[in-house]
Amino acid sequence: MAKHETPMLDQLESGPWPSFVSDLKAQAEKRAKNEEGINFQIPVDVVDDLLGVLELSYKHGRTHWKHGGIVGVFGYGGGVIGRYCDQPQQFPGVAHFHTMRVAQPGGKFYTTDYLRQICDIWDMRGSGITNMHGSTGDIIFLGTTTPQLEEVFFELTHNMNQDLGGSGSNLRTPADCIGQARCEYACYDTQDLCYDLTQEYQDELHRPAFPYKFKFKFDGCPNCCVASIARSDLSFIGTWKDDIKIDQEAVQAYIGGELPPNAGAHSGRDWGKFDIQKEVIDRCPTECMWMDGKTLKIDNRECTRCMHCINVMPRALRIGDERGLSILAGAKAPILDGAQMGTLIVPFIEAEAPYTKIKEEVIEPIWDWWMEEGKNRERLGELMKRQGLQRVIEVLGVDPDPRMVQEPRHNPYIFWKEEEVEGGFDRDINEFRKYHQR
Amino acid sequence: MEYEEAKQKIVDELTKKGKTKSKFYFNDLAKILEAKPRDAKKIVNKLVEERVLEYWSSGSTSMYGLPGTGKQAHSEGED
Incomplete structure (x- = not known):
């Protein structure tokens, strides 16, 4: 009882x-x-x-x-x-x-x-x-x-050779997708990178000295099965630089119904005959696909790696060969300012062990900045919002890239720093007076 | 800064502030030490190891304090 x-x-x-x-x-x-x-x-x-x-x-x-x-x-x-x-x-x-x-x-x-x-x-x-x-x-x-x-x-x-995870103002337990162990979409070895960073940053994981929590998450491809883009301060998402590989015979097999779309998922009801135009081409967010007779064409320069076409026709379309990852920063759940998705800060970086570039040129500069300038209980995304993307770019020492911009700014004012302007702010007054009276 | 000097500085400052506050953020300690976070962390880690400081965690945020200070009832104004 x-x-x-x-x-x-x-x-x-x-x-x-x-x-x-x-x-x-x-x-x-x-x-x-x-x-x-x-x-x-x-x-x-x-x-x-x-x-x-x-x-x-x-x-x-x-x-x-x-x-x-x-x-x-x-x-x-x-x-x-x-x-x-x-x-x-x-x-x-x-x-x-x-x-x-x-x-x-x-x-x-x-x-x-x-x-x-x-x-x-x-x-x-x-x-x-x-x-x-x-x-x-x-x-x-x-x-x-x-x-x-x-x-x-x-x-x-x-x-059990098993450690405790992170809590408090620590690096939280890094999380990854199943990656190359089971998934052909994985553009890098998520488990290797996850394990490597876990071992490298043991001190950050177990001894709190950050302003607040900090999360790494690793997705092998832009399908984002662990939703790193929404749930981690630094999100590592697999991507590729070259073209999506197309097997035109397999494309025809999908069209002809020999291969089930979506690898047989959603097959619980009759959706009718597979229609490549409606189900793939018209669903492409950048409209970069078309049929040229019996040949499927992709303008890869326009592709934003949404993964839809690959998910629908995995036997016909495969991720490219020049693989690496993109890094996004600043995602968080609401407390201050509402929820935020990650902002792209590194469009492409190679992901090969021992990952020195990722550690020394991205993670550690970001931490140094946040540890020094972050307020108590301020997430990285909030600091980024407070000080601006320009500051993030400065911290990382990278050039601004159009891919970092989500939408055109609403505020038309642009503030240039002296070092960003050719010749600086000093001018030759005599040269100036040749053209302009006092 | 020498470790012993740093230790004294932290203990003095935390004791002084102890009447109104018992738990401190890591940044507060770095400020007391006048050190960059990474240098301050080395000292703070050692202070925890020697049990001069102890961790306090809500689960989401971590703070530091002198052992034995900051009972829950105190923060609720009951003593």
Whole structure:
């Protein structure tokens, strides 16, 4: 029988969706029965009390969690988020209910053995409740007590070769798409770059010294499966410089119906015969495709890598061979100024290990600038907005590029700096007076 | 700046401000040290290692403080 009456939570279960309340109840029951004989290191009824405090929060219309704390593992300023309940007598099981962030493997590739091991650690030393995965991408362990933090950390690092992720004003756990491991669209090895930067920037990941959070995300192609363009301060998106490769025979096979469009996706209903004009050519945002008789033509100079044609006809169209990535900066969710998408700051850069150029010419200058001039709790995107793209370009030491411009400016005034003007601001007054009277 | 001198400066300044404030942003510490962020970070890391400073985190933001200062009740004006 449930420890606490939870009528409002019970009502949530009646909706059409899978319910977290049902999952929590199942977990509470599992812990109570303990058929596996687990040597629980935190209260057995932690999940019952979690349900209880949530019910109380619904009843009161306010939270009963206290925010933040000094908990952590020694030497790390991130990876653990302190949570305390403000009703510890009523709900002793969740008096401490700290979150631990565990760095997810690149591309989120797991073995079942690995998943069993992390679940075993967490069943014994925590609530057994996980979030697979948090918004940043980490494996989230929800709910343990302070004494268990070092124990969990020891087991993760010593027995599983597994580190904690980032939280607070740190570099957050970098996240990537499955990349070249499974996907033929990937223009660079996302997992290699993600892992390399994770290792290189361990200090930034674990010891907070930034004005606020900072996120790297890696997408192998502009399909942006991890949505780096919207979710990361520095977004690395694979692209190519040369032409989309066309297999004209395969184009005809799509037209003739021998190959299913979209690799067979969306095939749950009859959409009629494949129409290359309507489904591909007319959908091209830059109108850079056309049929010349039976030949598909692409004006590659106009292509903005929207990926639509490649997604629809993957056997006929393939990414180019001169591959690398674009870097965008400043995406963020709302808090100040509303949500922002990333701004293109590096149109193309090669992505070959050891990635020295990416580190020394992009990441580190950006960090130095933001660390020095960013206000407390100011995201990179907000600093970029405050000081302007011109300043970003200066910091990176690159030339302005039309591809960095999203739309023409509304403000017609242009402010030139002396060094940007040929001959500077000094003039020969005698030469000037030859043509202009006083 | 020598490490011992830096340590003293941080402890003095944080103690002085301790009556009104117990948690400090990294930038506040860099200002006290009058150092560039990267140089300040090396000192601050060592101060944490020696437990002169401790981390505080809300989950989204990190701050630093002298150990034992800044109880929750204090910030809520109850003591």
